[in-house]
Amino acid sequence: MPTTMTYREAVRAALAEALRSDERVLLMGEDVGRYGGAFACSRGLLEEFGPERVRDTPLSEATFVGAGIGAALGGMRPIVEIMTCNFALLALDQIVNHAAIMRHMSGGQFSVPLVIRMASGGGRRVAAQHSNSFEGWFARLPGVTVLAPATVQDARTMLRGALREPDPVLIFEHILLYPVQGEVDEQADTDIRRAAVRRPGRDVSLITYGGSLPKTLAAAEQLAAEGIEAEVIDLRCLRPLDTELFLDSVRRTHRAVVVDEAWYTGSLAAEISALIMERAFYDLDAPVARVCSAEVPLPYAGHLEDAALPQAAAIERTVKEMMAGHG
Amino acid sequence: MSAPEATHRPGQALLSGLPREALLERLREMLRIRRFEERCAELYTQGKIHGFLHLCIGEEAVAVGAMRALRPEDNVVSTYREHGHALARGISAAAVMAEMFGKANGCSRGRGGSMHLFDAQHRFFGGHAIVGGGLPIAVGLALAARMRQEARVTCCFFGDGAVAEGVFHESLNLAALWRLPVLFLCENNLYAMGTHITRHQSQIDIARKAAAYGLPGQAVDGMAVLEVEEAARAAVAAVRAGEGPRLLEARTYRFRAHSMYDPELYRSREEVAQWKQRDPIDLLAGALRQADLLDDAALAQLEGEVAAEIDLAVAAAEAGPWEPVQDLLKDVHSPRFA
Numbered sequence: 001m002p003t004t005m006t007y008r009e010a011v012r013a014a015l016a017e018a019l020r021s022d023e024r025v026l027l028m029g030e031d032v033g034r035y036g037g038a039f040a041c042s043r044g045l046l047e048e049f050g051p052e053r054v055r056d057t058p059l060s061e062a063t064f065v066g067a068g069i070g071a072a073l074g075g076m077r078p079i080v081e082i083m084t085c086n087f088a089l090l091a092l093d094q095i096v097n098h099a100a101i102m103r104h105m106s107g108g109q110f111s112v113p114l115v116i117r118m119a120s121g122g123g124r125r126v127a128a129q130h131s132n133s134f135e136g137w138f139a140r141l142p143g144v145t146v147l148a149p150a151t152v153q154d155a156r157t158m159l160r161g162a163l164r165e166p167d168p169v170l171i172f173e174h175i176l177l178y179p180v181q182g183e184v185d186e187q188a189d190t191d192i193r194r195a196a197v198r199r200p201g202r203d204v205s206l207i208t209y210g211g212s213l214p215k216t217l218a219a220a221e222q223l224a225a226e227g228i229e230a231e232v233i234d235l236r237c238l239r240p241l242d243t244e245l246f247l248d249s250v251r252r253t254h255r256a257v258v259v260d261e262a263w264y265t266g267s268l269a270a271e272i273s274a275l276i277m278e279r280a281f282y283d284l285d286a287p288v289a290r291v292c293s294a295e296v297p298l299p300y301a302g303h304l305e306d307a308a309l310p311q312a313a314a315i316e317r318t319v320k321e322m323m324a325g326h327g
Numbered sequence: 328m329s330a331p332e333a334t335h336r337p338g339q340a341l342l343s344g345l346p347r348e349a350l351l352e353r354l355r356e357m358l359r360i361r362r363f364e365e366r367c368a369e370l371y372t373q374g375k376i377h378g379f380l381h382l383c384i385g386e387e388a389v390a391v392g393a394m395r396a397l398r399p400e401d402n403v404v405s406t407y408r409e410h411g412h413a414l415a416r417g418i419s420a421a422a423v424m425a426e427m428f429g430k431a432n433g434c435s436r437g438r439g440g441s442m443h444l445f446d447a448q449h450r451f452f453g454g455h456a457i458v459g460g461g462l463p464i465a466v467g468l469a470l471a472a473r474m475r476q477e478a479r480v481t482c483c484f485f486g487d488g489a490v491a492e493g494v495f496h497e498s499l500n501l502a503a504l505w506r507l508p509v510l511f512l513c514e515n516n517l518y519a520m521g522t523h524i525t526r527h528q529s530q531i532d533i534a535r536k537a538a539a540y541g542l543p544g545q546a547v548d549g550m551a552v553l554e555v556e557e558a559a560r561a562a563v564a565a566v567r568a569g570e571g572p573r574l575l576e577a578r579t580y581r582f583r584a585h586s587m588y589d590p591e592l593y594r595s596r597e598e599v600a601q602w603k604q605r606d607p608i609d610l611l612a613g614a615l616r617q618a619d620l621l622d623d624a625a626l627a628q629l630e631g632e633v634a635a636e637i638d639l640a641v642a643a644a645e646a647g648p649w650e651p652v653q654d655l656l657k658d659v660h661s662p663r664f665a
Contacts, residue, residue: 052474053474055505057501058497058500058501060494060497060500060501062463062494063462063463063466063494063497063498063500064463064501065463066460066462066464066466066467066498067466067470067501068467069463069464069467070404070452070463070464070466070467070468070471070481071468071470071471071474072467072471073452073467073468073471074402074467074468074469074471075471076470076471093460094460094463094464097460098457098460098464102453103658103659103660104438104658105435105438105439105443105445105453105454106435106438106439106443106445106447106453106454107434107435107436107438107445107658108436108657108658108661109445109446110447110452110453111661143659143660166661167660
């Protein structure tokens with residue numbers, strides 16, 4: 001029975017379900033308890049589950065992420081919240097040099113079943129230290145799974161799959177998605193590693209994830225009004241990539257545009273572009289195009305921020321140019 | 328900071344309280360680590376061991392004394408200078424040596440090497456070579472033990488260099504805030520690689536730093552194994568009793584270079600020679616001789632046992648298999664749950 005809720009409520013319901021269904025689960029991070037979470041994703045959880053399992057931490061990202069690693073090694077299933085992915089840089093050592101590699105470096109003896117959630121992305125006028133999209137950096141790490149729930153449904157049910165993973169899972173929640181409303185089937189149990197076709201189409205494959213999905217879908221609607229049927233693919237899982245799904249799409253449409261809010265250079269979009277070049281080059285009718293963020297620290301002023309981020313209009317324009325050039 | 332005076336001997340209680348066999352066992356353990364590492368240095372020059380090799384020769388009393396205070400169910404988190412910790416914890420010399428060789432019968436299946444010894448059976452959680460990186464993990468292991476109502480203590484080794492890292496301060500704060508069962512054990516060998524403590528710490532009395540986070544801190548002569556053991560036993564007992572974390576600073580010295588690449592331009596031979604006057608093995612052996620508990624024959628017997636064990640360890644490492652290259656990607660991920 002589908003119910004309607006916001007993305008934020010979906011995250012909260014997912015956390016509550018995790019805490020309720022497995023006594024090994026604990027939630028910790030900055031202001032997750034009494035404050036209710038910087039994005040209000042954990043409001044009410046302290047009251048329901050108590051301070052042992054919903055833990056406010058000091059502003060010590062490296063240490064509370066490392067404590068999550070240790071707790072996971074010690075038999076718990078911690079969920080660590082980092083307020084934004086910019087702050088995750090303070091914990092990069094623990095994620096990169098410890099969590100991601102411990103299983104391999106220990107010869108398979110120590111798995112780290114740790115889930116780390118963090119907000120990412122721009123568009124809220126919070127300037128250059130709170131607006132980045134670093135998920136592509138983390139998606140380069142062997143040993144981790146990286147998720148980017150883009151729909152309310154995925155916000156509600158992907159955590160369940162993440163907690164079943166025996167190794168570290170990083171979940172990126174785009175800040176613009178929190179107020180988005182959607183219908184949710186709370187019992188749905190999808191494979192977190194599968195990408196999804198959010199809109200079928202025959203003319204071009206638009207490959208995206210996270211906060212760029214609504215913009216890409218909006219662009220696809222505009223294009224449809226002009227007779228261009230775009231297929232929109234939501235990657236959902238950024239590592240490992242569901243490569244076959246988007247390659248199949250590209251082989252059918254013969255065109256691909258990758259939409260990624262990170263900077264162009266060395267981005268996930270660049271990786272996807274390379275994969276298409278390596279494995280579907282002869283199916284292409286046009287070079288792969290990318291719509292990413294301008295190579296600039298995200299400015300505060302609204303018109304500049306808008307200009308720096310991928311927007312529906314730019315996606316639309318890119319597709320039209322592609323269709324015109326190689327139609 | 329010079330070598331501590333050798334006159335005050337709080338370890339005297341153990342010296343008089345432990346049976347001869349137990350005292351000889353502590354001497355044997357230190358000899359085992361010493362001879363093992365001396366063999367490692369030889370094997371390194373023979374091209375059997377590669378990469379970084381950090382020897383703890385001179386610091387054996389800390390590993391042996393501290394491990395005696397721990398139980399099998401306790402957790403150990405260590406550093407890249409951890410051969411002594413691993414051996415004293417009970418990991419076999421063969422498994423450690425095979426790891427040095429990079430063999431599949433090594434304790435980390437050849438994936439870790441000298442700096443990354445792991446052993447689940449002995450609850451030995453690495454072997455971490457990012458200075459200070461193990462401290463937060465120790466805090467988390469202690470959190471898990473607390474939440475699971477397990478009586479485990481987590482003992483976290485780190486050097487004086489780690490004290491300058493932010494995670495040292497964050498970890499002491501968090502462990503004290505949550506009153507977690509961690510023993511933070513600082514092996515202060517006076518050098519962060521080649522930088523003397525007076526050149527990297529504004530306050531060189533590391534034990535005093537605990538006060539800033541509201542936990543007890545204590546310094547102990549790290550060259551005197553029985554003193555280390557006594558102090559560690561007291562600290563572990565308090566931690567296990569739920570009194571929250573403790574910081575124990577063992578003042579010790581590394582007799583060898585930082586790694587096999589280190590030309591030791593930063594310290595004088597005289598300084599090293601002065602510290603060797605307080606060699607932890609000689610100190611205990613001397614005390615045992617004085618108490619008529621050790622003679623040349625007994626020492627020779629210990630040396631013989633140790634040499635035999637190391638010979639077997641080297642043979643096991645030599646004979647051990649290489650991990651097949653087709654298994655390169657094994658253990659990057661766990662097998663997924665169905």
